[in-house]
Amino acid sequence: MTIFTGGCQCGAVRFRVEGGLGQASICHCRMCQKAFGSFYAPLVSVPDGALAWTRREPKRFRSSNLVQRGFCEDCGTPLTYEAPDGIALAIGAFDDPAAVAPAIQFGTEAKIAYVDGLHELPERSTEADVESNPYLSKLVSRQHPDRPGEDEMPLQGPVA
Numbered sequence: 001m002t003i004f005t006g007g008c009q010c011g012a013v014r015f016r017v018e019g020g021l022g023q024a025s026i027c028h029c030r031m032c033q034k035a036f037g038s039f040y041a042p043l044v045s046v047p048d049g050a051l052a053w054t055r056r057e058p059k060r061f062r063s064s065n066l067v068q069r070g071f072c073e074d075c076g077t078p079l080t081y082e083a084p085d086g087i088a089l090a091i092g093a094f095d096d097p098a099a100v101a102p103a104i105q106f107g108t109e110a111k112i113a114y115v116d117g118l119h120e121l122p123e124r125s126t127e128a129d130v131e132s133n134p135y136l137s138k139l140v141s142r143q144h145p146d147r148p149g150e151d152e153m154p155l156q157g158p159v160a
């Protein structure tokens with residue numbers, strides 16, 4: 001069985017998905033831009049009953065009469081999009097977001113024009129930035145590591 005795990009930046013809210021994921025997408029709509037504070041929202045739908053919260057549940061904001069959006073009330077990480085036809089999780093919150101590749105774009109009527117050129121911007125690694133920002137060498141991360149903690153619900157089987 002395929003198991004996916006993830007959670008918010010501080011680790012207060014953690015999740016596990018068993019048995020596969022649904023459609024992965026990015027949504028350019030204005031509601032998703034606001035909810036994520038970003039250019040678009042990367043989301044993957046989860047099958048009914050496949051999602052378990054393994055620490056706290058997210059706090060929810062009802063962004064419309066039909067949809068609510070979940071986030072960590074401690075650190076603010078956007079985590080869910082919850083509609084009448086199901087729930088989707090923020091791809092960036094997964095412990096291994098590279099394993100969840102988006103396959104379609106939604107809400108393109110609101111797409112910000114420069115998004116199509118982002119991959120052409122000049123590139124700098126974090127290490128290259130240490131030279132211009134020496135404080136980075138003293139940085140101590142408080143971000144939750146990209147793996148389940150020992151206090152989370154025990155896994156049902158081996159993790160691939």
Ligand SMILES: [Zn+2]
Binds near residue numbers: 076
């Ligand atoms: Zn958090």
Ligand SMILES: [Zn+2]
Binds near residue numbers: 031032041107
């Ligand atoms: Zn949207």
